[in-house]
Amino acid sequence: MLSSKMTFYIFILVLGFSFLQTQARALPSKPAPAAVLFPQVQSTVLPDPSPFFASNLLQAPLPTNSFFQNFVLNNGDAAEYFHPYSFRFSNSSLTLSYPTPIPxxxxxxxxxxxxxxxxTTQTQHQHQVVSSFSDLGVTLDIPSSNLRFFLVKGSPYLTCNVSVPTALSISTTHAITSLSPNTKQNKYTINLNNxxxxxxxxxxxxxxxxxxPSLIKSDSFFGVIRVALSPGSDAEKVLDQFxxxxxxxxxxxFTEAFGLEYNWEKQGNGDLLMLAHPLHLQLLSVEDRNVTVLDHFRYRSIDGDLVGVVGDSWVLKTQPIPITWHSINGIKDNASIPEITAALLTDVEAVTSEPISxxxxxxxxxxxxxxxxxxALIAEEVGCDNVIPNITTFLKNAIEPWLSGTFGGNGFLYEAKWxxxxTKNGAVDKGADFGFGIYNDHHYHIGYFVYAIAVVAKLDQAWGLKFKTQACSLAEDFMNLNRQPSSNYPRLRNFDLYNLHSWAGGLTEFGDGRNQESSSEAVNAYYSAALMGLAYGDTNLTATGSLLAALEIQATQKWWHVxxxxxxxxxxxxxANKITGIVWSDKRDTGLWFAPQTSLEIRVxxxxxxxSPITEVLFSNVSYVKELVEWTAPALTKEGVTDAWRGFDYSLEGxxxxQDALQKIKNLGGFDDGNSLTNLLWWIHSRG
Structure with a gap:
């Protein structure tokens, strides 16, 4: 049964998400950003996008955490994983791999x-050029070879258009054991010795x-070719059919509250066959569209089996989640409030007396x-209103210099290349601010700022209105839905609309593709955006943030929680594992960027x-939480483990x-720099 508070917020979301985003991608020249509210800068560390994007695309915001990012960085020859194939471009050619998991x-x-x-049989070497991209696919041209590749996530076929009569070469590192044509010579079966x-x-x-033994050549050909691996003896009939x-x-x-709709643009004749990963299948609403799930037609993937779905439009629906300022179901025992209040008074004094600079x-x-x-929000929940003005003043003084560009030690700046x-420091040093200047971890960093701004805007509406334009522009850096070239930011900088979770890696080439370490900080970013929507009465922002938070949570539970x-x-x-460290598009890793795989307490x-309140939704599977805590427990006694990390494990135990978790928390001697005793006591006393 939903609480009245949960019902109220979900009602707001349903009302606020009755909009349909404009999906056309027009490509006129992009004017100089007119509405940018942060000082502008020319970064000295960002790569030049012009070699890899068609000239008309350079007038629009470019993706910085996309599923094809490796194709437009450095030499453009690092692989990316598209489900079910990995692709790599090099020397005017495309190589595809049906990768084998090595666990x-x-x-x-x-x-x-x-x-x-x-x-092609031509010898001229030229790298690929992105001629268009969308939420679920990218089109890449090799002009010197007359080849255009349509790479769409979840397609069991690789599709290539040959624009003028051209002789093709198809090679392999394996041996070709047989090459068998049909009578029309428009279908060939290629058997390899692997x-x-x-x-x-x-x-x-x-x-x-x-x-x-390893090379096939074609006659001069123009038109469309499609290549697919046959995953089993019964699969060929399905591949033939579609x-x-x-x-x-x-x-x-984004069509409705807690709903997402996929629409593919298709060419050719007949129905469209695509592949769904396990979270798609969990969310797919078969009754809302004329789609058919082919459960027997499967490809392996690092994310679990990919299953065939016939239909060029899918509807995905996730369960509503509560977006609340305070604990979802309230503090359970009023007798605990004095304990929370005592810690609150101490923590407020410590936080507000720290020099902001x-x-x-x-x-x-x-x-x-x-x-x-x-x-501030805990003080509001426990009725300790007398400390709220002090916290609010501290937050205003801390936030305003970042919004006005007057913070001396750093600050947000806008660059127009991507x-x-x-940040001021990141514009000249790619390692500063954990790579924020090369678009690493944007949703993490900005998510914390958005959370704090949302709280102040809630507590002081006049201040919120004064800085609303800057605050919304800040959130837009990773929350923008607009496709238009006149936008100041790309569409959903971090969120992968096929994988249904975020990537954090930015403009760095990685051999294993995109990556994300801290799933919970990604959830926090979209939750914070939803709160900002509540603070400003922006139902669209609340609805979008709520949907993305819900999807990020379910993806985390699917692929980070083991x-x-x-x-x-x-x-x-x-x-051997109850939780991952880093999820890559092409790998799962138990190690972290800053700690080894043996540091289980840090990995958790x-x-x-x-x-925060959304943590309850993220860790709603109590039996899994118990397994996770018991798995981590031996690591907490090792030398060098700090109380800052123990606090998170104890919070899960709560x-x-x-009762046991409460006592452990009271005995902690330190906390993570984003955490406090007050926050942990609030968390424990609002548990069931």
Missing amino acids: SNASILQNFTADLTIS NQTWILYSSSKIGLTKTN SSSYPVSGEAL SITASYFYGKMIAKAARL SGLV HQGDNIYEDVFTS GIQVLPI IYNK
Whole structure:
């Protein structure tokens, strides 16, 4: 049964999400950003996007955490994983791999093997150019080869358009054991000595010939070719049936509260066959669209089995989540309020007496003001109103210099090359602020600022209105839904609308693709955006933030929280782990950027912080929480483990063992820099 508070907020979201986002992608020249409210800067550390994007795209905001980011960085020759294939461009060719998982107790890797490479017989070498991109796909051209590749997430086929008559080469690192055409020579079955069977379909006769054990050449051909791995003996009939309809792009529409709709633009004839990962299948609303799930048609993936779905429009629906300022179901025992209040008075004095300029890094500054904002909301919840003005004054003094560009030690600046915020320090040093200046961790850092701003705007409406434009522009850096080239920011900088969770890595090339470490800080970012919507009465922002938070939570529970027997990960990995460290698009890792895999308390803590009302939703599976706490417990006694990290483990224990956890928390000698004794006592006393 939902509480009245939960029902009220969900009612607001349902009312506020009755909008349909404009999905057209027009590409006129982009004027100089007119509404940018932060000082502008030319970064000295950002890469130049112009070699890899078509000239018309350079007039619009460019993605900085996309599923194809490796294709537009450095030499553009690092692989990206698209479900079910990995792709790599090099020397005017595209190589695809159906990667094999390599699991261990410490990681799951997907090895890239050059299963098939498509190129032309021409010798001119040229890198790929992005000619268009969408929420679910990217189109890349190799102009010197007359090749255009439509790479759409979740397509079981690779689709290539050959624009003028051209002779093609198809090579492999394996041996080709057989090459078998049909009578029309528009379908070829390619068997390799690694037991893979690939099928090539062409829009007209292509004339393939094996010229050596690892090379196939075609006659001069123009039109469309499609290549697919056959995942089993019964799969070929399915691939044959749907080979004539292919996606060229895909959009995700925000159409209703806690709902997302996929629409693919397709060409060719017939119905469209795509692949759904396990979270798609959990959320897919079959009755809302004419889609058919082919449960027997499956490909393996690092995210769990991919299952065939027929239909060019999907509706995904997630359960509503409560977006509340205070504890979702209230503090359970009024007798605990004096204990919380005593800690609150001490913590408020400590926080507000700290010199604001003592912290300059954007991440730690954000955690500091979010910590203070938590104290204000807890004070409001326990009726200790006399401390709220002091906290509010502190927060105003701390936030305003970042919004006005007058903070001496750092500050947010706007750069137009990729279209977004960087920090003063990050504009000249790619390592500063954990890489914020090269678009790393934007939703983490800004999420903390958005949380604090939302709280002040709630407590002081006049201040909120005074800084509303700057505050909303700050949130827009990672929350923008607008596709128009006139936007100051790209569409949803961090959130992957196919994977249904965020990436954090920014403009850095990684061999394993995109990555995200702290799932809980991603949840915090979208939760904070939803709160900002509540503070300003912006129902669209609240609804969008709520949906993204809900999806991020379910993705975290699916891929960061490890459950033995759920068929997502292999047994050797699930038997040794209860939680991941870093989720990569092409890897699962138990190590962290700043700690080894053996630091279980840190691995848990980085997936919990910061503790707020939304933490209850993130860790709603009590039996899993108990397993996680018991798995971590031995690590807490090791030398070098700090109380700051122990606090997060004890907070989880409080979900099912309130009294023991409370005593452990009272004995802590220190807290994470974004946490406090007050916050932990509030958390424990609001548990069931």
